[in-house]
Structure formats: C-alpha cells, structure tokens
Amino acid sequence: MHKAFNVGTPIETEVLHGIELTLARGEFCAVVGPSGSGKSTLLNIIGLLDRPTSGQLRIGGAETTTLDDVALTRLRGHSIGFVFQYHHLIGAFTARENVMMPMLGDAGFPNAQMAERADALLASVGLAHRRDNLATNLSGGEQQRVAVARALAMQPALLLADEPTGNLDTKSADAVFELLRGVNRDHGTAILFVTHNPALALRCDRTIEVVDGMIVR
Amino acid sequence: MNPWAPFEWIVALRFLREGRLQTLFIIGGVAIGVAVIVFMSALLTGLQANFIRRVLSAQPHLQLLPPQEVVRPLGVGGGAVESAIVQPPLQRLKSIDQWQKVVAEIRTTPQVAVVSPAATGSALVVRGDASRAISVVGIDPEFYFRIVDVPGKIVRGSARLTASDILIGTDLASDVGASVGDKLRVTAASGASNTLTIAGIFDLGNKGANQRTTYTALHTAQSLLGLAGGVTSIDVTVTDVYAAETVAQRVTAATGVEADSWIKTNAQFFSAVNAQVTANTAIRFFVGLSVAFGIASVLFVSVVQRSREIGILRAMGIRRGQILRLFLLQGGLLGLAGSALGSGVGAGALMMWQRYAIGLDGLPIVPVTLELPLFATALIVATFTGLLAAFAPALRAARLDPMVAIRG
Numbered sequence: 001m002h003k004a005f006n007v008g009t010p011i012e013t014e015v016l017h018g019i020e021l022t023l024a025r026g027e028f029c030a031v032v033g034p035s036g037s038g039k040s041t042l043l044n045i046i047g048l049l050d051r052p053t054s055g056q057l058r059i060g061g062a063e064t065t066t067l068d069d070v071a072l073t074r075l076r077g078h079s080i081g082f083v084f085q086y087h088h089l090i091g092a093f094t095a096r097e098n099v100m101m102p103m104l105g106d107a108g109f110p111n112a113q114m115a116e117r118a119d120a121l122l123a124s125v126g127l128a129h130r131r132d133n134l135a136t137n138l139s140g141g142e143q144q145r146v147a148v149a150r151a152l153a154m155q156p157a158l159l160l161a162d163e164p165t166g167n168l169d170t171k172s173a174d175a176v177f178e179l180l181r182g183v184n185r186d187h188g189t190a191i192l193f194v195t196h197n198p199a200l201a202l203r204c205d206r207t208i209e210v211v212d213g214m215i216v217r
Numbered sequence: 218m219n220p221w222a223p224f225e226w227i228v229a230l231r232f233l234r235e236g237r238l239q240t241l242f243i244i245g246g247v248a249i250g251v252a253v254i255v256f257m258s259a260l261l262t263g264l265q266a267n268f269i270r271r272v273l274s275a276q277p278h279l280q281l282l283p284p285q286e287v288v289r290p291l292g293v294g295g296g297a298v299e300s301a302i303v304q305p306p307l308q309r310l311k312s313i314d315q316w317q318k319v320v321a322e323i324r325t326t327p328q329v330a331v332v333s334p335a336a337t338g339s340a341l342v343v344r345g346d347a348s349r350a351i352s353v354v355g356i357d358p359e360f361y362f363r364i365v366d367v368p369g370k371i372v373r374g375s376a377r378l379t380a381s382d383i384l385i386g387t388d389l390a391s392d393v394g395a396s397v398g399d400k401l402r403v404t405a406a407s408g409a410s411n412t413l414t415i416a417g418i419f420d421l422g423n424k425g426a427n428q429r430t431t432y433t434a435l436h437t438a439q440s441l442l443g444l445a446g447g448v449t450s451i452d453v454t455v456t457d458v459y460a461a462e463t464v465a466q467r468v469t470a471a472t473g474v475e476a477d478s479w480i481k482t483n484a485q486f487f488s489a490v491n492a493q494v495t496a497n498t499a500i501r502f503f504v505g506l507s508v509a510f511g512i513a514s515v516l517f518v519s520v521v522q523r524s525r526e527i528g529i530l531r532a533m534g535i536r537r538g539q540i541l542r543l544f545l546l547q548g549g550l551l552g553l554a555g556s557a558l559g560s561g562v563g564a565g566a567l568m569m570w571q572r573y574a575i576g577l578d579g580l581p582i583v584p585v586t587l588e589l590p591l592f593a594t595a596l597i598v599a600t601f602t603g604l605l606a607a608f609a610p611a612l613r614a615a616r617l618d619p620m621v622a623i624r625g
Contacts, residue, residue: 076533
C-alpha cells in the first residue's frame with residue numbers, strides 16, 4: 001500500500017511507501033517510530049478515515065478500497081474502535097451517554113439494551129460510579145477510560161489506539177494500557193497501539209517500527 | 218435520553234443546551250425580528266382596514282352613472298381647416314337607460330353584494346325665512362341602507378322613509394331650525410316642490426354632508442326631480458373591496474354602462490396604501506434576512522467550535538446525512554423558538570398599543586386585531602428561515618474530513 005498527498009501537484013509527497021502489514025485476529029501490536037514517520041497516516045488508512053493512493057486494504061477479509069463513503073462509514077462504525085491521544089468525548093453528554101453514542105448513531109433511537117451495555121462497559125473500565133457525570137467533569141484519566149469504553153461499544157474486531165497515554169501521568173497511562181490489554185485478552189479485540197513509550201511497546205505481542213514511511217521491523 | 222427522540226434530535230437539543238448563552242442570544246435576536254414583523258404587519262393591516270372603513274363607510278364600492286353629454290361639432294370636411302370654440306354642454310339630469318334591466322344584470326354578476334338605484338338632484342329647502350341648497354338623494358332603503366349605514370347614524374328620530382318623509386343632517390336641521398316631526402318645503406330646479414316631514418336627523422361625521430345631503434324615498438325624489446321612473450346612479454357593494462376594479466370592468470362589459478370603482482375614484486389613496494404595503498414588505502424581507510444571517514453565523518461558529526466532536530462522531534460511524542440533519546434541526550429549532558417568543562412579544566406590544574395609543578375620542582388611534590393566521594405564518598416562516606439559514610453550515614459540518622477535524 002502507498003499513500004501520497006497532493007497527488008498530481010508539484011508538491012506531491014509520498015508518505016507511505018509499499019506498506020505490507022497483516023494483523024491477526026486478537027493480536028496486540030505496538031507501532032513505534034519517530035515523529036513524522038507515517039504512523040498516524042497508517043492508522044488513519046487502517047481506520048478507514050483515509051484511503052491509500054494505491055494498494056489494497058482488507059478488513060476481516062473484505063476489500064475496502066472500492067467502497068463508497070456510506071459503506072466505509074458503516075464498516076468503520078461496526079468494525080473499528082478509536083482511542084486517540086485526546087479523549088474527544090462530547091462534553092454535552094454524560095459518561096454513559098458518550099459510551100452509548102456509537103450505538104445510538106447506528107440504531108437511530110436509544111433503547112434499554114444500549115444503556116445496559118454502556119453501564120457494563122463503564123463497569124469494566126472501573127467507572128460505573130461516574131456514569132451520570134458530564135464528560136467535562138471527569139479527570140483526564142477517567143475521560144480516557146470512558147473513551148476506551150466508547151471505542152468498544154459496537155464490539156469492534158479492531159481497536160486503533162493512537163498514543164492514548166500521551167497526555168496522561170505514569171499511573172494513569174499504566175492503568176489505560178492494562179485496560180487495553182484486558183480488552184484484548186477478554187474480548188479478543190485486535191489492537192494497534194501507537195506509542196512513543198518503549199516500555200509499553202515491549203509489553204505488546206508484537207512491535208512494528210515505521211521509519212520514513214516504511215515498516216523496517 | 219428521551220427514548221422517543223431520534224439521534225439527531227437528542228444531539229441537536231443537547232448542543233443547543235450546552236451553548237446556553239449563545240442559544241438564548243440568537244433566540245432573542247430572532248424574537249426581536251419576528252416581533253417587529255408581527256407588530257408592523259398587524260398595525261399596517263389595521264391602518265388599511267381603518268382607512269378603507271372610513272373611506273367606504275359613506276360611499277359605494279362601485280357607482281354607475283349615465284354617460285355625460287358631449288358636443289359633436291359638425292365637421293366641414295374636404296380637408297378644410299376648421300377653427301371653432303366649442304362650448305362644453307350643460308349636464309342635464311338624466312336617467313340611466315333601462316336601469317331596471319341594468320340592476321338585474323348587475324345582481325347576477327359574481328362578487329356583487331348589494332345593488333341600490335338612486336335618484337339624486339339639487340333642490341332648495343325652505344322653512345319660514347330660512348332656505349338652504351340641498352342635494353336630494355332618493356333611495357330604496359332596503360338596499361341603500363346596506364351600503365351606507367344611515368340608520369346607524371341617526372341621532373334623533375328614526376330612519377323611516379315613507380313617501381312623505383325626509384331625513385336631514387344635523388347641520389341642516391340647525392341651519393333651518395327644524396326638528397323631528399317638522400315639515401320642510403323642498404323645491405327642485407325644475408320647479409316641482411313637495412312638503413316633507415322630517416322623520417330623522419343624522420350625523421354623517423362630515424359638516425358639508427350634514428348640511429347638504431338629504432334622503433327621501435325613491436319615488437318621492439323621482440317626482441321632485443322630474444325623472445319619471447328614472448335613476449341617476451346605481452350604487453354597488455362587492456364582497457372583496459380590493460376586487461372592486463375587476464368587478465367594475467365586468468359590470469361595464471355586461472351592461473354597457475360605465476362603472477367606476479372606489480379604487481379608480483380614490484386612486485391617490487390606493488396608491489398610498491400600495492406604497493405602504495410595498496414598504497412594509499421590503500422591511501419584513503430585510504428583517505427576515507438579518508434573522509437568517511444571524512442564525513447562519515451562529516451555526517457556522519458552532520461548526521468550527523465542534524469540528525473535533527463532529528470528527529469523532531464521523532469516526533465512530535455517524536453518517537454525513539445525520540450530521541447534516543442535526544445542524545439543520547438546530548437552525549429550525551432556533552427559528553421556531555425565536556418566532557414563538559417574538560410572536561408573544563409582538564402580541565403584547567399590540568395589546569399595549571390598543572390600550573395606550575388612544576385618540577381624543579377615547580378610541581384606539583389605529584384599531585388592530587390579533588389574528589391567528591398572522592402568528593401561525595410568522596411561526597412557519599421563521600422556522601423555515603432557520604432551516605434555510607442552517608443549510609450552509611450544516612453542509613460544511615457534513616463535509617468535514619473526520620481525519621482533519623480530529624487532528625485539528
């Protein structure tokens with residue numbers, strides 16, 4: 001797979017060169033590399049937020065590069081969960097409502113099952129007691145844990161975590177990492193974990209190193 | 218979360234609630250605009266209705282008169298140049314030809330309400346040493362009183378009109394020193410005269426009319442004026458005063474008698490009314506435009522402020538259409554809330570106007586009525602304006618690249 005920006009212009013820039021990557025079901029994989037190496041671009045393409053300039057991307061065996069925006073959005077919503085460095089919770093909603101959001105958007109109307117699942121996910125991340133708090137009233141670590149719970153709402157096969165511990169203190173970072181490890185272990189969710197922290201990378205099943213748009217290890 | 222509300226409603230309402238101050242400000246802005254439109258519209262409608270009522274309270278909507286006498290000089294012909302001073306002819310008192318047939322024809326014309334023949338001419342009224350020039354209007358009360366509410370203007374006596382009765386104005390009664398039951402000698406220009414009994418004294422609200430206008434039975438006037446069964450005018454009212462000119466043209470075409478509408482005879486007044494309507498429409502348009510721009514600008518700012526939230530919503534599988542709808546909803550809700558508040562403020566202002574804008578006679582300067590269609594229209598138009606105004610920001614939100622939005 002290749003990815004270039006400003007294709008066809010004098011400033012065309014290829015940022016991913018011939019990436020070949022296979023992620024097995026249930027695999028916990030760290031992605032490391034210097035800043036500007038193309039890690040986030042790779043994650044965006046795998047997360048169906050961007051399209052490769054050439055090459056193929058298969059999710060669960062299904063070819064995605066020929067899908068239209070509606071189909072991509074649906075596949076993304078059902079198959080992929082995201083946790084970013086910033087939590088991106090919607091401040092107008094409570095913790096529980098933020099976790100319900102992907103299910104609500106998919107179904108169109110809220111129902112009791114959504115609320116139950118949201119409560120169960122919040123309990124699994126240790127925040128059952130904070131479910132009715134507005135997202136803005138939670139601590140940084142709590143907000144990131146709610147973001148993890150939200151990412152799991154649709155029971156995705158793949159969870160993409162782009163430096164989820166980057167803004168957290170050591171203790172909170174460790175807690176979030178263990179949370180992700182637990183998700184991987186208990187739900188069989190494959191995880192791609194982008195990190196600058198070599199200690200955390202070592203705790204993953206596999207490490208992929210991206211340098212200058214290529215996988216070197 | 219409301220189990221009955223779909224995704225877009227839940228998120229739109231929550232977004233509006235979160236930016237409470239911003240939301241209240243824009244609703245306030247919309248409300249002011251709607252209040253101005255409601256107030257001005259009701260005031261203008263009341264003003265127009267008041268003008269028309271005053272103008273038409275003592276005159277018919279259409280009037281048919283016999284054709285004017287014209288001079289047709291005999292030409293010398295053969296290319297010779299003619300130089301002549303043509304004396305305008307005397308306009309004799311004459312009847313409308315076959316007026317009964319004309320009346321019957323007019324009564325079958327659509328939108329015609331009342332048709333009333335009248336015989337009008339000049340006369341002199343004498344009582345003792347006093348004499349005054351008057352206009353004798355011979356009428357059929359059954360029809361004429363439905364055009365001009367003479368009974369409603371009687372201040373003494375009654376509006377009875379037998380063959381020997383006459384109704385006179387307050388100023389004429391004062392000038393000749395007469396009262397109800399007194400007799401007046403009425404002499405026409407033709408020399409015919411009659412002694413009539415004052416059955417009632419009226420006040421038309423106009424000194425000149427109260428001095429000159431008198432009413433008798435149609436036959437009485439016909440005898441006095443030497444019209445022998447003829448009428449000098451046919452007065453008509455129509456169901457829609459603004460369609461009077463159209464009906465006049467229809468009547469002229471059907472009867473061959475020229476019919477003049479109140480619109481034609483009050484052309485300047487009608488132009489003034491039209492100018493007011495045009496000015497009011499322009500003001501309403503620009504107020505509506507400023508309301509729309511206000512909503513659009515607030516929502517554009519909201520889209521920018523919430524771009525990361527939009528990005529994460531898209532990342533978690535929310536479709537472009539859902540994002541579009543939730544911003545359209547916000548615009549519609551702002552328009553609806555603002556118009557509801559504005560309608561209330563406008564109604565309140567109108568009630569205050571009715572109460573405190575009083576003339577010397579103790580009545581409102583311009584009577585206004587609070588009509589439900591006005592408020593319903595304001596509600597619908599403002600909501601629709603909000604939806605339209607939200608379209609551009611909603612489209613921008615829906616087209617946001619989630620990757621770009623999330624990364625900032």
